[in-house]
Every structure is written in C-alpha cells, then in structure tokens.
Amino acid sequence: MDCVRAVADVVLYEGYLLWPYRRSALKNQQRWTIGGVYPRRYAEKAGDHWTVCAEFLMEDAAAADVEFTLRFLHAVHRQVMDGDAPVDELRIGDETFTTWQEAREREITSGRVSVARLLRSPVRFPVAVAAGGDDEEIGGGAGARFTRLWRRVDGTIEVSAVEAGDGVVRLRAEVVNTGAGEDRDNAVHAAMLCAHVVARAAGGGSFVSPTDPPERMAAAAATCVSDGLWPVLAGPPGSRDTVLASPIVLYDWPQVAPESPGDMFDGTEIDRLLILSVLSLSDDERREMAATDPRAAEILRRCASLSSGELLTLHGTMRDPRRDVW
Structure with a gap:
C-alpha cells in the first residue's frame, strides 16, 4: 500500500471508533470529534471549523504541477428494519444487528494544476456529494435489512500560490463547507x-x-x-514530493509501525494495550462489539486470531528516535 495513504487512513479513522468499541460506551455516543469541517451556521455557534486551510512552500516550482486531494468521512445513518418497522436492535439466531452511525470514505481530487496557473489566480474546485441510500439484507432474509441513508455534503477547495522568494512559492489549500445544518445531528451529516x-x-x-525548513x-x-x-x-523518508495536511499534529515522514497488526481506528494509541483489552471482553461484550460496526467486528476477529509471537512483537522495538513511526 502507498505509505502516504496508509498514514492518511490512520488520520481518517482516528477517533472513528474508540475503545471499548461498543455502541453503549459514552465516548462512542458523541462521535466525530476530530477534524470536522461543518456547515457555517452550526460551526459558528458550536466553536467548530467551517473552513480549514494549510500553507506550505515549494522550491524550483516554475515548471511544476501540483495535485490536491481532499479526503474525509461522510456520516451514514444505519437503520435496522424488521419488515417495514424500524427497530433499534434485532436478534436473529446468534447474531445481533443494531441501529447506529457508520461512515463512507469520500475523496475529491483537483487534477494536476500548474503552479504558474495558480500564481496568476486561485483555482476553486467543488465538493458535491449527493444524498443517497441503500439496503442490505441481513440475517438470511425474512424482511430483515439495514437501510443506510446519507445526506448531501457541499463545499469547495480553493488552491492558490504567491511568490515567497527566489524560486520559492507559498501554496495554500483552503477547504470550505457551504452546506446547511444548524443543530449537531444535521451538521454532522453535512460535514466533512x-x-x-x-x-x-x-x-x-x-x-x-x-x-x-532550511535556514535560507x-x-x-x-x-x-x-x-x-x-x-x-x-x-x-527524505522524499519531498508529497505534503499531508492533517488535523492531527505529525512530524515529517510519519510511518505506520510494521508490527501493527491492522487498523484499530484509534491510531495513535498503543496496539498491544488495545488488543489485550479486546481479548479480555466477556462473551456479551464481544457480541455487542461485533454488532456495533463491521470495523469493530473485524478488530475482534483480528485480535482473536493473533499468535503469541505476534503479540510478543508488540512489547516494544528499538528504532532511530529521529524517525516518526506510529
């Protein structure tokens, strides 16, 4: 996997699902607390962002092109349906299905734009994700299903450049949410x-x-x-063709630790601690965890399948302290 995308995915899902990975946990009932770009009317009342921006330098930029990609999660409401009746929870055989929130990954790419073009005037790209939904049969039929619904997300990405010295250009990317939503629930569903x-x-x-930066x-x-x-x-490490602008503070060239057994959706925590905590769950807690979210069920499966040798590697590894490895 592209090492940039691997780290960007850690950023994308940091805070998506927190230990103890169950819907009943208080910390998982007030979700989406990291890196949200919300509709302006809600954001100004709540003290959240409705616009975010990043500025950084490029040298030898005269003939260069640059491509900007905005990535975010889009909140999805997952409703359990028992025939035509919406229910909070449904038990079918040994499986439990629950109503909750999920998310879809969204990615908007500008395409390559010349720095020379950006120096003449800013370029703005639309962010327009249509509302939609789908159904998924669950439990072997008999009218039981998940109905998933998501609302529209609207915004813009504006990129620009100004001269910042001999052969040096300052690039700027600004993301704006232009959608509607005044209360938290509506704002979350219209947010990036x-x-x-x-x-x-x-x-x-x-x-x-x-x-x-170099002293000059x-x-x-x-x-x-x-x-x-x-x-x-x-x-x-050492490459200079990519910048990641994250809502989480990072060092240059962050990397995912090779010992990590997979996504924990709590990416800056300690894998070993989280894995041992999962393994200590009771049978009832494991059933709730599996029913909370498909990603939670995958964490449960992965943790249960780890060998003693794989667990041992998570006790600690000596590395060059000058490198940032998650």
Missing part, C-alpha cells in the same frame, strides 16, 4: 469529518518541510499560516 488534504508535486518542484527558507516558512490542518512532508 476527519478532513485532510494531500498535495503531490509533479513535473519538478520540491516541497519544503514546514516544521524544519526559514523566514519564508514563518509566513505560512495554517488553521485546522498541520502540513508535513509525507512518503518515504
């Missing part, structure tokens, strides 16, 4: 959740570390202003 931006250079040009570009880097996003260099 865990939103982050990935910028990739092509045809020349190199990004400059926003956190550790330190003054220019100090003029960069970001709000709600934290840009860092991403990809293989």
